[in-house]
Amino acid sequence: MGKASASIEHLYRVFTKPEGKDSKLAQIEEHLSDNLSDFLSQHVVTKAKSLEDIEKHFCDYQVPESPEFVSEHAEKLLDKLVAHSVNTYSPTFIGHMTSALPYFHLPLAKLLVGLNQNLVKIETSKAFTPLERQVLGMTHELVYGQSEVFYNQYLHSARQSLGAFCSGGTIANITALWVARNKALRAEGKFRGIAQQGLAAGLKHYGYQSLGILSSKRGHYSLSKAVDILGIGREQMLMIDCPTQRLSPEKALALGQEFQQQGNKLLAIVGIAGTTETGHIDPLDELADVAKELDCHFHVDAAWGGATLFSRQHRQKLKGIDRADSVTLDAHKQMYVPMGAGMVVFKDPGDSNAVRHHAQYILRAGSKDLGATTLEGSRNGMAMMVYASFNIFGRQGYELLIDHSIKKANIFAEMIEQHPNFELVTAPTLALLTYRIKPEFVVEPSEAENEILDRLTVIVQKQQREAGKSFVSRTRLAVEKYGSQIITVFRVVLANPLTTKQDLKNILQEQLDFAKKTKAWKELKAGRDLMVDDKKQSVG
Ligand SMILES: *Cc1c(COP(=O)(O)O)cnc(C)c1O
Numbered sequence: 060m061g062k063a064s065a066s067i068e069h070l071y072r073v074f075t076k077p078e079g080k081d082s083k084l085a086q087i088e089e090h091l092s093d094n095l096s097d098f099l100s101q102h103v104v105t106k107a108k109s110l111e112d113i114e115k116h117f118c119d120y121q122v123p124e125s126p127e128f129v130s131e132h133a134e135k136l137l138d139k140l141v142a143h144s145v146n147t148y149s150p151t152f153i154g155h156m157t158s159a160l161p162y163f164h165l166p167l168a169k170l171l172v173g174l175n176q177n178l179v180k181i182e183t184s185k186a187f188t189p190l191e192r193q194v195l196g197m198t199h200e201l202v203y204g205q206s207e208v209f210y211n212q213y214l215h216s217a218r219q220s221l222g223a224f225c226s227g228g229t230i231a232n233i234t235a236l237w238v239a240r241n242k243a244l245r246a247e248g249k250f251r252g253i254a255q256q257g258l259a260a261g262l263k264h265y266g267y268q269s270l271g272i273l274s275s276k277r278g279h280y281s282l283s284k285a286v287d288i289l290g291i292g293r294e295q296m297l298m299i300d301c302p303t304q305r306l307s308p309e310k311a312l313a314l315g316q317e318f319q320q321q322g323n324k325l326l327a328i329v330g331i332a333g334t335t336e337t338g339h340i341d342p343l344d345e346l347a348d349v350a351k352e353l354d355c356h357f358h359v360d361a362a363w364g365g366a367t368l369f370s371r372q373h374r375q376k377l378k379g380i381d382r383a384d385s386v387t388l389d390a391h392k393q394m395y396v397p398m399g400a401g402m403v404v405f406k407d408p409g410d411s412n413a414v415r416h417h418a419q420y421i422l423r424a425g426s427k428d429l430g431a432t433t434l435e436g437s438r439n440g441m442a443m444m445v446y447a448s449f450n451i452f453g454r455q456g457y458e459l460l461i462d463h464s465i466k467k468a469n470i471f472a473e474m475i476e477q478h479p480n481f482e483l484v485t486a487p488t489l490a491l492l493t494y495r496i497k498p499e500f501v502v503e504p505s506e507a508e509n510e511i512l513d514r515l516t517v518i519v520q521k522q523q524r525e526a527g528k529s530f531v532s533r534t535r536l537a538v539e540k541y542g543s544q545i546i547t548v549f550r551v552v553l554a555n556p557l558t559t560k561q562d563l564k565n566i567l568q569e570q571l572d573f574a575k576k577t578k579a580w581k582e583l584k585a586g587r588d589l590m591v592d593d594k595k596q597s598v599g
Contacts, residue, residue, distance in 0.1 A: 063126040082129070082133075099146050100146070103146040116143075151528060151558070151562050153553060153554070153562075156393075156552050158395075159556075161451070164447075168444075175439070176440045178439070178440060178442070179428065179435075180426075187442065196213075196214045198404055199222060199405075218412075220429075222404035223402070224441070225402070226441075229401070231389070236285045236326065237285075238410050239326050239385070241253055243324060250264040254414070267322065268321065269291070269324075270295060272297065272325070272328075273299070273328050274330075275298065275331065277331060278298055278329060279331070283296055302538060311346060315355070327357065328350045328353070328358070330342075330343045330346040330358070331359070332386075333361060333489050336534045338485075340488055340489070344378050358384065359385070361387060362388060363389060367461055369457035369461055373461065376489075385403055387402070388401070388403075393460075394457070395448060396441070397444060399439070399441050415431050415432050461490075464490035464554065465489055468489070468490040468491065468553045470563075472486055472492050475492075481497065482497040484548045492550075494551070498584070500584060509544055511579050511582055512547075512579070513535075513547035517533065520549060522573045
């Protein structure tokens with residue numbers, strides 16, 4: 060094989076002709092589509108190198124001067140990149156919301172790239188535009204269940220939109236709060252609205268000191284990003300303590316009233332349907348009442364938990380979600396779609412007009428270009444993946460997946476509770492739970508012991524990750540049981556349908572094996588032994 064040269068012929072070939080069937084890239088492709096999990100276990104090295112070691116592969120800071128053959132490059136990618144990536148398909152990778160995907164997404168992804176449609180405007184997407192609107196409509200129906208007449212009127216309307224498709228929950232949340240902000244500071248009299256005249260003019264016109272948004276402390280960090288870019292300011296992101304992991308409607312009402320009495324305007328209350336850290340669901344129905352009382356927008360962040368609506372058994376946990384003005388859902392979480400599929404749906408299809416933008420060459424007034432009401436510009440046709448999944452699984456298929464995950468989370472919770480050396484910290488509402496190691500000799504840990512247990516959790520979590528067989532994540536939570544002391548816990552998301560009970564047993568065993576060898580464990584043991592001695596002495 061000669062050296063690739065920067066000739067027109069070479070470049071032409073790169074655009075048009077794949078290298079032969081036996082080329083490296085073709086082999087990769089075949090292996091991927093033939094047996095993905097085999098491909099991953101063969102090429103993704105589980106024993107982790109340190110990030111610093113990996114960085115050494117990525118130190119060139121100039122675009123290479125001369126071209127390279129595709130096959131040579133593919134080889135390089137396997138060695139440098141794929142080998143040191145993370146096998147999110149592994150059934151023992153249970154620390155995050157990212158998991159294995161159904162196999163059909165792989166060929167579909169190829170189709171998606173092959174077509175390379177741009178959903179910002181009809182001129183570059185054609186049928187993908189009505190498809191995306193249909194997906195938004197199906198999601199809207201899942202949440203709000205409006206009538207046939209309603210969907211006939213709005214599904215493909217040029218003047219309204221049932222929602223916005225975007226790259227993820229972060230953009231979905233920002234879009235919802237952007238709508239809330241522009242509605243609160245809308246045009247009135249001589250004031251031409253915040254979108255035209257800006258925040259300062261809006262506050263002045265309406266006589267508000269500041270704007271604010273309220274959620275519980277479990278609110279996702281995307282909310283802080285939202286208040287930052289929307290000009291509201293992070294200090295006006297009012298996050299309420301929630302030792303029970305759910306936002307108290309009474310506290311929300313009290314804080315909202317206090318905030319408004321000081322001359323501010325509360326823009327929105329954000330209820331969470333499935334918190335990222337513990338999977339809890341806020342009391343949405345009561346929060347809808349509070350939002351009504353405070354006359355503010357009610358947004359529900361159901362990025363992770365929204366798919367629960369597919370389950371007849373569990374959907375009532377989200378009671379009141381249909382009273383939200385807007386709802387965020389991530390198809391790339393519990394709907395098993397590849398990353399890059401977020402949605403926000405609006406109860407009132409006219410709401411999207413609060414952020415409508417027009418331009419001369421595209422997004423002309425009256426057109427059905429999706430880009431007129433989305434924050435993002437050029438976007439790919441990910442809606443196709445959601446559409447395919449909705450069809451291939453159907454509501455019933457998703458119901459099975461959701462019910463199965465929640466059941467497994469409960470089985471794991473029971474396993475933890477029955478284990479003398481583990482403590483269940485937050486029980487699963489959905490398929491997410493938190494727990495920690497608590498050696499059986501530590502009964503009712505003191506504050507100081509909790510701090511040692513924190514260290515133990517951190518060390519074990521790191522060692523387990525580095526060993527590379529399995530992965531759980533960790534977080535820090537205030538829990539009621541310990542007088543709101545913040546403790547460190549393992550966090551588990553049971554997203555992968557292929558994770559077995561035996562996998563879960565093995566994960567606990569591995570953690571315990573690591574734990575017993577730590578200094579923290581020995582410290583705890585020594586402390587308890589001393590206490591026993593003290594007791595003996597005082598009795599004697
Ligand atoms: C994941 C998540 C988000 C953010 O979504 P991205 O898709 O990562 O941008 C927001 N809120 C909640 C509750 C989430 O679980």
